Amino acid sequence: MLNAFSVDLEDWFCVYNLSHAIKREDWDDCDLRVAESTGRVLDLLSKHRVRATFFVLGYIAERLPELVRDVADRGHEIAVHSYDHLLITKTTPDDFERDLVRALDAIRSCGVEQDIIGFRAPSFTIVEETRWALDILEKHGIRYDSSIFPIGFHPDYGMADAPLKPYKVSESMYEFPLTVAELFGRRLPCSGGGYFRIFPYFYTRYCIRKVNAEGRPAVFYIHPWELDPGQPRVTLPIMKRFRHYRNLRKTERRLDRLLGDFRFSTIREVLGL
Numbered sequence: 001m002l003n004a005f006s007v008d009l010e011d012w013f014c015v016y017n018l019s020h021a022i023k024r025e026d027w028d029d030c031d032l033r034v035a036e037s038t039g040r041v042l043d044l045l046s047k048h049r050v051r052a053t054f055f056v057l058g059y060i061a062e063r064l065p066e067l068v069r070d071v072a073d074r075g076h077e078i079a080v081h082s083y084d085h086l087l088i089t090k091t092t093p094d095d096f097e098r099d100l101v102r103a104l105d106a107i108r109s110c111g112v113e114q115d116i117i118g119f120r121a122p123s124f125t126i127v128e129e130t131r132w133a134l135d136i137l138e139k140h141g142i143r144y145d146s147s148i149f150p151i152g153f154h155p156d157y158g159m160a161d162a163p164l165k166p167y168k169v170s171e172s173m174y175e176f177p178l179t180v181a182e183l184f185g186r187r188l189p190c191s192g193g194g195y196f197r198i199f200p201y202f203y204t205r206y207c208i209r210k211v212n213a214e215g216r217p218a219v220f221y222i223h224p225w226e227l228d229p230g231q232p233r234v235t236l237p238i239m240k241r242f243r244h245y246r247n248l249r250k251t252e253r254r255l256d257r258l259l260g261d262f263r264f265s266t267i268r269e270v271l272g273l
Helices: 024-029 034-045 057-061 067-071 093-108 132-139 193-198 200-214 239-247 250-259 268-269
Strands: 001-008 051-056 077-080 180-183 186-189 219-224 262-265
Touching: 001 034, 034 250, 051 057, 051 067, 057 067, 057 093, 067 077, 067 093, 067 250, 077 093, 077 268, 093 132, 186 219, 193 219, 193 268, 200 250, 219 250, 250 262
Parallel strands: 001 051, 001 219, 001 262, 051 077
Antiparallel strands: 180 186
């Protein structure tokens, strides 16, 4: 089965986990490391002849347009990940729309010629109370969203009863939910990020195989900073520190295995758009 591989293209200091220590107004003072770490991701994708979807943060597009062009020139899909990494649960519809438009403009200004039809919310914050964001996305030409996590235990995101397969949210727009496996009567995430780094590799492989055997394509996600063990370290509470920095040195090797074990392409191709 063809699965979707996605990259949330943001730098180490853009992460919500670090927002208490690195304020938005401090971003310009931080070292940009995303070009080098994205290069590692691109090299792995080239090795396995995989095209992926890159959800680009508008802030990064403005500062590194050549990086975004390089990603597009290598045949990957360019999608949007907001401009300022604003959690939709902490903003208003008007502010969300302004941020979206600014992000789209920044990405298009890089010289990307393909239509931008995909969106992923920062920290997956399209939830029950922010469904209004889907209408705004559709208004601006977005044809699919990949933000809804069909789980109910996470404090910041998730829709416990959301469908597990890709589905239509309107006549012209799809939702490709983050992948979970149903095990022991529970929905357990197996779609990448911290779940990929913290749990042993065989867990992700087993779950994706199970999902595929049920007839569901998986969507996998990763951030370039997860391949950057040399990034600056921020003081965090013990559990956040564990989740954020666990196994950074193993991510690249695990991704190499994953790309060899499964077939991947862009979200656009998996959805047939």
